[in-house]
Amino acid sequence: MKVPFVDLGVQYTSIKEEIDSAVLKVISNTSFVGGTTVSQFEQQFAEYVGVNECVSCANGTDALEIALEALGVGNGDEVIVPAFTWVSTASAVCRVGAKPIWADVHPDFYTLDPDKVEEKITGRTKAILPVHFYGLPADMRPIMKIANKHDLKVLEDCAQAHGASVFGQNVGTFGDISTFSFYPGKNLGAYGDGGAIATNNPELSDKVRVIARLGQREKHNHVVIGRNSRLDSMQAAILSIKLKYLKEWTQGRQQVAKWYNDELASTSLKLPEVPEGFEHVYHLYVVQVKDRDSLQKYLTSKEIATQIHYPKSLNQLGLFDPQGAFPVSDAMSGGLLSLPMYAELTREQVRYVATSIREFYARG
Numbered sequence: 001m002k003v004p005f006v007d008l009g010v011q012y013t014s015i016k017e018e019i020d021s022a023v024l025k026v027i028s029n030t031s032f033v034g035g036t037t038v039s040q041f042e043q044q045f046a047e048y049v050g051v052n053e054c055v056s057c058a059n060g061t062d063a064l065e066i067a068l069e070a071l072g073v074g075n076g077d078e079v080i081v082p083a084f085t086w087v088s089t090a091s092a093v094c095r096v097g098a099k100p101i102w103a104d105v106h107p108d109f110y111t112l113d114p115d116k117v118e119e120k121i122t123g124r125t126k127a128i129l130p131v132h133f134y135g136l137p138a139d140m141r142p143i144m145k146i147a148n149k150h151d152l153k154v155l156e157d158c159a160q161a162h163g164a165s166v167f168g169q170n171v172g173t174f175g176d177i178s179t180f181s182f183y184p185g186k187n188l189g190a191y192g193d194g195g196a197i198a199t200n201n202p203e204l205s206d207k208v209r210v211i212a213r214l215g216q217r218e219k220h221n222h223v224v225i226g227r228n229s230r231l232d233s234m235q236a237a238i239l240s241i242k243l244k245y246l247k248e249w250t251q252g253r254q255q256v257a258k259w260y261n262d263e264l265a266s267t268s269l270k271l272p273e274v275p276e277g278f279e280h281v282y283h284l285y286v287v288q289v290k291d292r293d294s295l296q297k298y299l300t301s302k303e304i305a306t307q308i309h310y311p312k313s314l315n316q317l318g319l320f321d322p323q324g325a326f327p328v329s330d331a332m333s334g335g336l337l338s339l340p341m342y343a344e345l346t347r348e349q350v351r352y353v354a355t356s357i358r359e360f361y362a363r364g
């Protein structure tokens with residue numbers, strides 16, 4: 001049995017008619033950039049997240065940079081970032097001239113450990129940048145307490161966690177501003193690149209829109225040195241349709257995770273843990289395993305695709321200032337393995353993955 005890591009085709013097939021007609025509509029009305037298709041999606045997505053304002057942009061990395069710039073983060077500032085995340089979270093901080101300051105992640109949840117944040121605050125700290133990682137929300141309540149106590153801005157990186165929540169409150173609504181990615185493999189994925197910035201603060205959303213739209217307040221009224229970062233109409237039309245199914249697809253992912261949890265409960269694998277009251281949306285289903293590389297090879301031989309998110313913590317990349325040791329982040333990357341995860345995975349496929357994993361360890 002073949003088990004791909006993600007199958008975007010099966011999802012497309014299930015909504016093909018709607019998608020095809022929406023794409024053809026954009027082509028025939030020739031409104032390729034901007035216009036009502038984009039503004040409608042922005043409204044729908046703001047409603048979905050539970051914020052007043054959403055500004056779409058070209059991708060989740062741009063979204064981070066633009067949000068940081070709108071927050072006024074720049075030269076000489078420090079931003080506290082988890083040592084273990086996707087590179088964009090930290091590179092965006094550098095791109096606006098600031099410095100990412102690593103804080104370790106929690107050993108069970110892999111998100112920014114709130115107990116490791118306060119010790120990183122200096123006179124230069126401007127913001128905290130928690131990441132809702134693999135689909136699990138970071139623990140926002142203590143993070144917000146620390147931010148409020150020290151008068152710091154909070155930018156939530158929600159690229160991997162559309163619709164995740166903490167005691168019913170969605171990610172993206174805790175901090176000052178939040179960012180999303182619509183990269184095709186994301187829980188809400190476009191058919192190309194896309195991103196968005198969400199906030200309840202009208203002043204911030206105005207700044208974001210001006211920065212992302214070439215510094216223009218209105219056409220030809222350029223008020224800051226901006227950039228061009230836009231979600232095109234075709235992607236917006238596709239995302240509007242896909243957004244209607246996102247809850248259902250999230251439930252599909254949660255069902256797949258439950259099957260994995262049941263099937264793998266008796267193994268030595270460390271399975272994803274979810275704190276009480278947190279809703280995990282399983283962008284990825286990541287386990288900690290022994291003999292990771294051999295297991296991955298074995299699964300490949302069984303036509304089961306797996307991935308590693310991520311092979312190195314950011315402090316180990318050799319790209320940024322390492323700032324010493326981060327025991328959890330540094331140790332974790334060697335044993336993590338992401339199993340196939342998407343809403344349409346079948347019970348049989350999950351059983352086959354789990355059986356193959358058990359077989360591998362039974363061989364000794």
Ligand SMILES: Cc1ncc(COP(=O)(O)O)c(C=O)c1O
Nearest residue numbers: 059060061086088159181182183
């Ligand atoms: C945590 C995180 N932040 C930011 C991004 C950047 O998003 P994009 O690929 O749309 O630029 C990603 C994408 O993988 C991500 O996983």
